[in-house]
Amino acid sequence: MGYVFLAHDPAGGPVALKTMRHELAAREEFRRRFGKEADAARRVARFCTAPVLDAGFDDGTAYIVTEYVEGPDLSAVVAQAPLTGSNLEALAVGVATALTAIHQAGVVHRDLKPSNVLLSPVGPRVIDFGIAQLADAGHTVATVAQSMGTPAYMSPEQARGEPATPASDIFSWGSLVAYAGTGKPPFGNGGGHEVIYRVMHHAPVLDGLDERLRALVERALDKDPRRRPSAQQLMDLLLGRTQVPVAVASQSVSETWTPVLPTRRPATASFPAGSGPASRSPWLLVAVGLLAAVVGAGATLGVVRPWEQRGADPGTPATAGTVDALGTRFQVRIDSLVQQGTTARLAWTVQNAGTEGVLLYNKLGNGVTDNSVSRVSLVPPGVASPVYPASVGEACECSKVPQLSFQAGDQLQFWAIFKGLPEDAGYVDVNLGPLGVLKNVAVSSS
Incomplete structure (x- = not known):
C-alpha cells in the first residue's frame, strides 16, 4: 500500500x-x-x-x-x-x-x-x-x-x-x-x-x-x-x-514481559530540498529517513534473548533488604541481574511491608513528569559514574510506575535495561533511589 x-x-x-x-x-x-x-x-x-x-x-x-x-x-x-x-x-x-x-x-x-x-x-x-x-x-x-x-x-x-x-x-x-x-x-x-x-x-x-x-x-x-x-x-x-x-x-x-535485546535503529538519510514525500504537512516535513520498504514486508533481524531463564547466581549476597522511606516500610528483592556483553537487565520486586499506603508514582524517575524507574542505577566497583537505564529517543527502556496508591501488602515488579556496564563487573551496587541501595549484587552472565 x-x-x-x-x-x-x-x-x-x-x-x-x-x-x-x-x-x-x-x-x-x-x-x-x-x-x-x-x-x-x-x-x-x-x-x-x-x-x-x-x-x-x-x-x-x-x-x-x-x-x-x-x-x-x-x-x-x-x-x-x-x-x-x-x-x-x-x-x-x-x-x-x-x-x-x-x-x-x-x-x-x-x-x-x-x-x-x-x-x-x-x-x-x-x-x-x-x-x-x-x-x-x-x-x-x-x-x-x-x-x-x-x-x-x-x-x-x-x-x-x-x-x-x-x-x-x-x-x-x-x-x-x-x-x-x-x-x-x-x-x-x-x-x-x-x-x-x-x-x-x-x-x-x-x-x-x-x-x-x-x-x-x-x-x-x-x-x-x-x-x-x-x-x-x-x-x-x-x-x-x-x-x-x-x-x-x-x-x-x-x-x-521479558524484552528482547533492542535491534539497532536503521540509518537515517535526509531528503534533499523539495524531494521529500510531500511538502506542506508538518508530519511530512520532519521525515528523516527510510525505516522500512513496502508496508507489511518483514525485515530479517538478529534477535538474542539472553534472559529467557533466570541466571544461576541471582544476586548474592545482598539480594534483599528492608528500608523505611516515603512514610512506610518497603521490602526490596533483586530477582535477577543478567548481562550479555555490556548490556544488562535488572528485575526486582518491591513490597509495601508497612501499614500506610504510599504513592510511588514519579518517585523513581528523574523529575515530577517522569513516571518511569529511570532514577535507578547500577554502580560497578571502581567506576566513578553510575550506569542508568538506557533510552530510545526520550523513552526509558524500563518499567513505568503505576499511578494508583501502593497499599500495605501490595507488591510490584519492575525491570530496566542498562547499557555500558563493564563486561567484567562481576558485582555491582544497585541504587534504587528512595528505596535504598543493595550492595554487592552478583551479575549473572547469559
Whole structure:
C-alpha cells in the first residue's frame, strides 16, 4: 500500500509516518473511506497498540502517523525460536488486549499477522489496525487472498469473501498465537489457494503448543465465528478474571514481559530540498529517513534473548533488604541481574511491608513528569559514574510506575535495561533511589 518512514514530531520524538501510494489516494472511493477509517483508528485506546496520532492528505499523498515502536516484529523473533513460558502467555494476553481496545472503538483489524505485531521492550504492540480495510477501497487487488488479508492468518469467512467482523480477528489471534508458540502457522505453508482451502476445511495443527493455551486457541480457531470467544472473553480467560479492564491487562503484560535485546535503529538519510514525500504537512516535513520498504514486508533481524531463564547466581549476597522511606516500610528483592556483553537487565520486586499506603508514582524517575524507574542505577566497583537505564529517543527502556496508591501488602515488579556496564563487573551496587541501595549484587552472565 505504500511506505513507512522514520520521522520526528514537532517535539523531536520519533514517530512512524506511513504514506500511501499516489494511485490509491487518487481514487474517489479510497479518499471517501480514508478519513472515516483513520478517525476510527484514532479512537482506539493505546493499550498494547501503536496508536494513530494523525492522518490526512498532503499534495495528493495520504498519510497516517503512528507512535514509533522500537523492536522487531514477531516473525523476526520466531524465525530465531518460538516464544515460550511467560513471554508466550504475555503475547497472547497483549494481542487480546489490543484487539479488545480496537473492537471497543468499532474497528476491525482484518489483517492481524506476525509482521503486524511489534515486540517492544514492554510487550507486544499491534500495528496497522483499520488500514487493511482501506486496501479494498483502492480496487488494486486481484485475489481473495490479497484483498482480505494474509492467507495463513485469515478466517474462513474472509476466505469466502464475506465481510470481516471482530470474530475474524479472533480467528487470526488463534493462528498468530499458535505460530508464536510452535514456529509454524496452524494451517501450514504453501500457495495461497492451498492454504485458504486448509483454513476453510481442515483442523488446525497445534502440535507442540503450550497446553495452557491450546484449548483457548482451539476455540478461537472454530470455523463458526459464532462459537469463538470475544476479545474481552479471551482476556478474561487468560487472566482468570471477569471483565478485566484493558488498562489492567496491559499492565499485567508489561510486568511479565521479558524484552528482547533492542535491534539497532536503521540509518537515517535526509531528503534533499523539495524531494521529500510531500511538502506542506508538518508530519511530512520532519521525515528523516527510510525505516522500512513496502508496508507489511518483514525485515530479517538478529534477535538474542539472553534472559529467557533466570541466571544461576541471582544476586548474592545482598539480594534483599528492608528500608523505611516515603512514610512506610518497603521490602526490596533483586530477582535477577543478567548481562550479555555490556548490556544488562535488572528485575526486582518491591513490597509495601508497612501499614500506610504510599504513592510511588514519579518517585523513581528523574523529575515530577517522569513516571518511569529511570532514577535507578547500577554502580560497578571502581567506576566513578553510575550506569542508568538506557533510552530510545526520550523513552526509558524500563518499567513505568503505576499511578494508583501502593497499599500495605501490595507488591510490584519492575525491570530496566542498562547499557555500558563493564563486561567484567562481576558485582555491582544497585541504587534504587528512595528505596535504598543493595550492595554487592552478583551479575549473572547469559
